[in-house]
Amino acid sequence: MSLRLNSSDPDFAAQFDRLVNARRDGDADVRRDVSAIIDAVRARGDAALEEYTTRFDDHSLSSKGWQIDAAEMQAAFGGLDAELREALELAASRIRSYHEAQLPQDRDYTDETGVRLGARWSAVDAAGLYVPGGRAAYPSSLLMNAIPAKVAGVQRLVVVTPTPKSEVNPLVLAAAHLAGVDEVWRIGGAQAIAALAYGTDKISPVDVVTGPGNAWVAEAKRQLYGVVGIDMVAGPSEIVVVADGDNDPNWIAADLLSQAEHDPTSQSILFTDDAAFANHVEDCLNVLVGKLATHKVARESWDSNGAIITVGSLDEAMPLVNRLAAEHLELAVSDPDALFAKVRHAGSVFLGRHTPEAIGDYVAGPNHVLPTGRRARFSSGLSVLDFMKRTSFIGLDESSLGKLGPATAALAHAEGLPAHALSVEKRLVK
Amino acid sequence: MSLRLNSSDPDFAAQFDRLVNARRDGDADVRRDVSAIIDAVRARGDAALEEYTTRFDDHSLSSKGWQIDAAEMQAAFGGLDAELREALELAASRIRSYHEAQLPQDRDYTDETGVRLGARWSAVDAAGLYVPGGRAAYPSSLLMNAIPAKVAGVQRLVVVTPTPKSEVNPLVLAAAHLAGVDEVWRIGGAQAIAALAYGTDKISPVDVVTGPGNAWVAEAKRQLYGVVGIDMVAGPSEIVVVADGDNDPNWIAADLLSQAEHDPTSQSILFTDDAAFANHVEDCLNVLVGKLATHKVARESWDSNGAIITVGSLDEAMPLVNRLAAEHLELAVSDPDALFAKVRHAGSVFLGRHTPEAIGDYVAGPNHVLPTGRRARFSSGLSVLDFMKRTSFIGLDESSLGKLGPATAALAHAEGLPAHALSVEKRLVK
Structure with a gap:
């Protein structure tokens, strides 16, 4: 049985904290x-x-x-x-x-x-x-x-x-x-x-x-x-879906299962402002999961780590979404840009009702190697930059050294590094 | 006494290998x-x-x-x-x-x-x-x-x-x-x-x-x-200076000392194609070091880790310089761009005779937090990117999903991930 939360519950803040801070990593001492x-x-x-x-x-x-x-x-x-x-x-x-x-x-x-x-x-x-x-x-x-x-x-x-x-x-x-x-x-x-x-x-x-x-x-x-x-240390994979009641619940259920089928430690979380829709999604999910060749893994993942969170409005969900800083974030609404403007932390965002996360796993183009476990707060998906490095360079002549040299020497002396100062002063005095 | 190598020595390759692979990191089991x-x-x-x-x-x-x-x-x-x-x-x-x-x-x-x-x-x-x-x-x-x-x-x-x-x-x-x-x-x-x-x-x-x-x-x-x-794991600091015989040996000696005075584990290495100049630099260094308030550290660093390497030509030095992948690299020649074009790995490069490394430590503008210990092979100096992260995004509509959906479903099935395929197929069939 997956977790069900409602943002109007009196203890919601504490329950959500537990969800954010739960560790899904294996604890084996390797x-x-x-x-x-x-x-x-x-x-x-x-x-x-x-x-x-x-x-x-x-x-x-x-x-x-x-x-x-x-x-x-x-x-x-x-x-x-x-x-x-x-x-x-x-x-x-x-x-x-x-x-x-x-x-x-x-x-x-x-x-x-x-x-x-x-x-x-x-x-x-x-x-x-x-x-x-x-x-x-x-x-x-x-x-x-x-x-x-x-x-x-x-x-x-x-x-x-x-x-x-x-x-x-x-x-x-x-x-x-x-x-x-x-x-x-x-x-x-x-x-x-x-x-x-x-x-x-x-x-x-x-x-x-x-x-x-x-x-x-x-x-x-x-x-x-x-x-x-x-590349970044990777943990179990996760998806957060933000969906209003106008979605086909079968589509959203399939999206949640597409994450769940990866591994029992995967996590799928749905935020919605429509309690009836939340129930429809869960019903659809329970039907769909039985038909999957991956049903054992998907079932275990959903029951252990899945969550449906009902919120007063989808705007209200966004600060919670940012705390989760999920690897994958679907915004399944008609105007995803309005919500996307409020996203601060996410690995990759899937905009609108016709963008299931699986598209990003294969053919869309952006990388599917993305930060997991809230690491989107500080890290990015794999890119060409992971295979490159930058060399900075500096070139002065007598004139520009004349302009920057005295300040350099003053700072070097203040830091107790006389040879630093000397390397400049020797070149200033002709 | 610092190390003296000549690229025409019969055992130069082995000696240079030792220099490249020497560990200067403290080995304390912390x-x-x-x-x-x-x-x-x-x-x-x-x-x-x-x-x-x-x-x-x-x-x-x-x-x-x-x-x-x-x-x-x-x-x-x-x-x-x-x-x-x-x-x-x-x-x-x-x-x-x-x-x-x-x-x-x-x-x-x-x-x-x-x-x-x-x-x-x-x-x-x-x-x-x-x-x-x-x-x-x-x-x-x-x-x-x-x-x-x-x-x-x-x-x-x-x-x-x-x-x-x-x-x-x-x-x-x-x-x-x-x-x-x-x-x-x-x-x-x-x-x-x-x-x-x-x-x-x-x-x-x-x-x-x-x-x-x-x-x-x-x-x-x-x-x-x-x-x-x-930011990148940092080890002891280092400088490589590539200099021809037309430099003032006092300038180059001061540059080598400006690295040496940081710490006994720092390393300063000079490549030159002029054996007489190499001797002048070492003589100047031995005079200058005695005048420094930091002379004990600078002396210890130079004697333990310093090196002067005489090469047949400065072009010949560049593959060796790339193997060292130094944090700081000075190209103290009249036409530094010709040598710079051959630099593959370095944290920051200082171009020409009037660009002592110390300028980069303080006022030039580029960051002085740079990869050490040969890590310039794969990492870069500190930059704004170290404090930022990138969120990719993807948005499809019914039409574009129609174009990318079938390939996605085919790959998902081939990878044994039916819910991935389902999340696409549900949206394709209306």
Whole structure:
């Protein structure tokens, strides 16, 4: 049974606080395990990778192979049926266009003091993408991670993916071919992240590691943050739907279930100003969920983490929506812009009645790798910027140094840094 | 005695590898201590802050006060001598201008399929800045952290700073007044970072924490990454100078020392194609260092971590410079643009003979918070983007959903996510 709240309940504030602050992350203490795995890969390189892969994935790297080669990826792509190939191509093309428009502008100008200033963006040399094995191996995730890297200009794009019992997901290989991935290694878990960060004899290190993974993968990324760049730490996924009573309750029920079916820890929350509509949505949901092949997961997620919150008006919902700072936010109303103007924190917003969140998962163009667990308060979805870095630059001549030098020397002396002052003063006195 | 290498030495490659991979970070195992401090602040809040502050800073929060109020900051600013006040104002004004030009553009457009797409940037609600106590308390650092946050639009800007024996640095308070800091709390160390991340009864939590600190502060930021946003993990500072023989060796010697005087773990490296010039620089450095109030630190840094590398040509130096991916890079030549075109990885570049690095520390405008320890391979200096986040948005109508819906449903079915498909199919069939 999902949670039902009404903003006019006397204890609503306390109940909503509990909803906002509830932790859905698994609490397993994986820190120590991950730390040991990282140390082993750093110390023993490929030998450690072989041992962990045999143990965890039941795959022998030395006898069954370390890499999946380009021909195998191409064959997987060639083997797709036409509808699926065209769908993947449409997705790739739209993701590429959206991310190309994200490419940042360099700056190079001389200000009124005669100081040349600027910033130059460039891609990292190499990026590593984690692709989970099993249920969570999504070709769409591969596209969403690989295409921004390629658009950024990354020259070497490396995929690591566990292949339990040597099996691989052909859809993922097809997507890797389409996205232009350069290397695919049959390794997974924390050991794969460690190999990407430090490198081994076989695998050259990369500069940035992105992509979803289980708790061990996430913890390895967290521990190696600073050795390599990473995308934001990801937790369980969530959707908030703000809907008035004029929606088809079946549509909204399907939207809530589309989040719930991901994982038992996923969360779907509906805000509505119409108590009768809230009941209709729940009734529809209870019918629809039974028909899903994913019904066990969806049911468990909805019962454990789902919520329907009735509010006096949708405007009144918006401060609550901002506190949740959800990964996905649907505004299923006729005039979504009026509500969107009040959104301060959200990963991605889906405007109007005809924009189900699933469109953003696949073909719309914006990235589906988005901040979870209220992290939209301070972080953004994956973009080309995650695969680039900015070098600032400064150029002075004798004249402009004459103008900025004395203030610099005064501040350096005040901070107790005489060599800083000296480096300027030597150039001022001729 | 600093290191001397020549690129024509037979074992140069191995020697340079050692230089690139040397770790200068302190190896103290602070992880466990920091973890315990974070847990204590999370569990016991202000009481834990009081205990740690009494123990580590010899300052009693309950009797001597928790905060420094606005009047005290204003008084510090008013008490500055005119030269210093004007220097701080010049710095603040130039930093503000440079960072205002960094503000990102929103996007909102409808593509040829009739899909509305875009991205909207907004500031985080609150940011916390760590300001070290003692030797490393620099007013310039306060400006470099606070001004980008204010330019980004952050409404609540909180400084935490340890005040050992209740003493405060009036220059830092003056800078806080100038930058418009909203709150200053007399707490430091890992406990201050934990308080900013989780909040206590007295201190409301923030969304992003930036600013330099010792190993405990850096480790606390690392451990709390994901609970809050942080700037890049920072290590010891470094400069690489690429200089031909036409430079005044005293200028270059002062530049190398300006990095060395920061800390014994700092690193200064000179590349030159002129062996005689290399000797002149070292001679000048040995004279200059003795005159510095900071000579002990500068001497220790130069002897332990300094290096002069003679190369056949400056062009030949550039791949080596890129491997070092230094925080600061001076190109002290007549035509710096030719070399700059070959720079792939550097935090900030100082162009030409009249641009000592110290100019960038104070008044040039670009941020002096820059990636250290080879992290310029994948990260950038502090900017307004560190205090902002991007919300993407998608809007479809019946017509555009008709065009993108079938591909979405096909991919959702292929990924085994039927509710995703259903959320689209329900809207397609009328």
